[in-house]
Amino acid sequence: MKPVAITGLGVVSPFGAGVKAYWEGLSGGVCAIRPITLIDTEGFRCRIAAEVPRPIAGSARRSRADRLALAAAREALDDAGVDRGDREDAAVIVGAVGGGMLEAEAWHWRRMRGSAEPVPRPLASSFPSAHADVIGSTLGLAGPRETVVTACSSGAASLAMATDLISDGVVPLALAGGVDALTRICFMGFNALRLLDPAPCRPFDRDRRGMSIGEGAAFVVLEDGARARARGARVYAELVGYGMTGDAFHVTSPHPEGEGMARAMRIALREAGVAAASVGYANAHGTATPQNDRIEARAMRDVFGEGGLLVSSTKSMIGHTMAAAGTLEAVATVLALVSELVPPTAQLETPDPEIPFDCVPRAAREAAVEFAISNSFGFGGQNVTLLFKRAG
Amino acid sequence: MRQRVAITGVAVVDERTPDVASWLADEAEARRLSRICQLTVAAGRRALADADLDAQGGLAVLVGTEFGDMVSTISFVDGYLSRGPGGLSALLFPHTVMNTMAATTAIAVSAKDLSLTLSALTVAGELAIARGAAAIRAGRVGACLAGGADEPAPLVMSALGEAGAAPELRAAGAGFVVLEALDGARARGARVLGEIVGAAWRAVPARPHRIGSTASSRAIAAALEEAGGHAAEVGRVYTSANGDGPREEWERALVDAALAPHRPPYQSPSVPAGRHSGLAAQSVASAASEAGDRLALVHAVARGGNQVAIVVRSASRAGATALIP
Structure with missing residues (x-):
């Protein structure tokens, strides 16, 4: 695979707007998982999540998710110094799941309870594909436009798909990322599956009891390296390989031996021509469900061997942000390479003896790493591994 | 390769x-x-x-x-x-x-x-x-x-x-x-129905849920370029007709402009039964079987400007006739 340069980053996270706030929160080991304010949680066992704090930029006529996406996309393009002329050929690829469902749910709730309120116009934009149309139209991106839904790996898949377009010579530049606002469906669904911890999640902890959900958006600008x-762009890192695989096993459970996960990691290494021993850090999917963390660790052990690799889950601080997770975690991985600082796994008090890795408990760790991976896995057995190389 | x-x-x-x-x-x-x-x-x-x-x-x-x-x-x-x-x-x-x-x-x-x-x-x-x-x-x-x-x-x-x-x-x-x-x-000795020789997708300027004001687009030209073909070779066009009149008019304008001065016949599998995303497969398969010695264009454009063009060649023109049992 032809390496692709990462030249711009943009984030809206539970730490607020901007990459700076995001990295300060992550590197400081701050947990942003708190009681939910956006939706009614009465009657549910879990009542916490990582919400993006107010105010959120943008017109209130847009969905919350559109506003999160636009703010992160703008920051990424500005950060990369992409001017209007460059945008004409640029692709925009968005990983999304919930779309503008938060607002659609609110309307449906009211309608079912007898309200005669007419359908608000923004409801026509409540599907995931709306984000790409809004970003493309507002920011003047006129190249290929795609919305990818691979459940919780959507944000990572968007980067892989953008890499393909650049590697194939279709476009010189792409804006790719993921977005999801908190929705009732997501909150209720994971409650129904009994996958949520009533307390902030504890990935890789022996006593972990499930995940915490969150919301946010992240975008990156990917560019042909030579280009x-x-143009003298600052290159944060290179995306040198990726693997996308399917378990073909179960709609919600990962393959018990992590076969598809391991295959995604191996493909990423093979595409890049990078030895497993060269990888120093893995930003894990790390949801903190008993099953996911054990299986992911098994898959990483199969690929990288025990020890050696530093592993952390930034979901311990911002929760599982669904379609945004893969991109938020890719940004965290890139920033770890740039700053030579591995973000921690917060709330990790008693490491699970079945997890044979140093999971960087509670405090960030200085580490100069040349290669790092970011893992993202989703319902339906949708596995994505991104492999990054430090710039230089 | x-x-x-x-x-x-x-x-x-x-x-x-x-x-x-x-x-x-x-x-x-x-x-x-x-x-x-x-x-x-x-x-x-x-x-x-x-x-x-x-x-x-x-x-x-x-x-x-x-x-x-x-x-x-x-x-x-x-x-x-x-x-x-x-x-x-x-x-x-x-x-x-x-x-x-x-x-x-x-x-x-x-x-x-x-x-x-x-x-x-x-x-x-x-x-x-x-x-x-x-x-x-x-x-x-x-x-x-x-x-x-x-x-x-x-x-x-x-x-x-x-x-x-x-x-x-x-x-x-x-x-x-x-x-x-x-x-x-x-x-593996497979029967070959045809070949996708070019495919491209781009955005035409348009606001979300609106049709654009331009008939100028890039996806068709990019798909033809990848196919090594040109507008004059396109013998049929399969469109994304879905009953949305203004959008259909815009689609015709986009295709007409891209293929001008040639005007191959248009058809769509979604009329009158109604459109679903799976019908794209039918368009591509029909293009493969009906293109003859010409190229066929499968085209779709959405309100908001998302545009896709696929150029298809039939099996005989793909040089695969011998593979058909």
Whole structure:
């Protein structure tokens, strides 16, 4: 695979707007998982999540998710110094699941309870594909436009798909990322599956009891490496390989031996021509469900061997942000390479003896790493591994 | 090395298809799957059977959809609204995520390569096929099921209408083409229906949910360029007609401008039965069988500007006649 340069980053996270706030929160080991304010949680066992704090930029006529996405996309394009002329050929690829469902749910709730309120116009934009149309139209991106839904790996898949377009010579530049606002469906669904911890999640802890959900958006600008260098762009890191696989096993449970996960990691290494021993850090999917963490660790052990690799789950601080997770975690991985600082796994008090890795408990760790992976897995056995190389 | 992309199988099923259940493994699978997933799984299995292919050598699945499984999503929500937290179904929840059709199809046919769900208004099926063709051309996958699936949910349709969305003819259905690297298809002695020789997708300037004011576009030119062809060679055009008059007029203007001064005949599989994303597979397969010694263009454009162009050659012109049994 032809390496692709990462030249711009943009984030709206439970730490607020901006990459700076995001990295300060992550590197400081701050947990942003708190009582939910956006939706009614009465009667549910879990009542916490990582919400994006107010105010959120943008017109209130847009869905919350559109506003999160637009703010992160703008920051990424500005950060990369992409001007209007460059945008004409640029692709926009968005990983999304919930779309503008938060607002659609609110309307449906009211309607079912007898309200005669007419359907608000923004409801026509309540599907995931709306984000790409809004971003493309507002920011003047006129290249390929796609919305990918691979459940919780959507944000990572968007980067892989953008890499394909650049590697194939279709576009010189792409904006790719993921977004999800908190929705009732997501909150209720994971409650129904009994996958949520009533307390902030504890990935890789022996006593972990499930995940915490969150919301946010992240976008990155990916660029042909030679083009980026020619225009004097700052290159944060290179995306040198990825693997996308399917378990073909179960709609909600991962393959018990992590076969598809391991295959995604191996494909990413093979595509990049990078030895497993060269990888120093893994930003894990790390949801904190007993099953996911054990299986992911098994898959990583199969690929990388025990020990050596530093592993952390930034979901311990911002929760599982669904379609945004893969991109937020890719940004965290890139920033770990840039700053030579591995973000911690918060709330990790008693490491699970079945997890044979140093999971960087509670405090960030200084580490100069040349290669790092970011894992994202989703319902339906949708596995994505992104492999990044430090710039330089 | 860039691969040539062969079309080796096709299947489209909808509510009028009499034997959907016969393509499901058993009653347990039928019970487990929502209606749209049943249609998608049946279309996937039929397309693979048509291509006489299984997933042993690696298989990817690409599904385009406008709305996903909104019927199950609404059932899930209404369970809560009628009975509170105790009314929530853990079995329905996974169907609220749009990748449920791709996931259940991948499980049903044991497809372990990449699995992508692409969500887009109007162009989703064409986009999935274009993406699939690009993945094969670049050698990233050897074979894939590519197409789409939709099931209009009455609540969603009425809400969209109230919100001012344009009226469209919609149907429930699913469809796939099987795409393979031509060399791989030849090696296994597959019947080749045709070849995707060019595919491109771009955005035409337009505000969300609006048609654009320009007839100038780039996807058709890019697809023709990849095909090594030119407008004069296009003998047929398969459009994304869906009953949305202003959008259809815009589509014609875009295609007319891209192919001018040539005016090949237009047709669409979605009129009068209604459109779903799986019909993109039918357009591509029809293009392969009807192109003759010309090229055929499969085209779609959505309100908001998303545009897809796929250039198809029939098997005889692909030099694959000898492979047809």
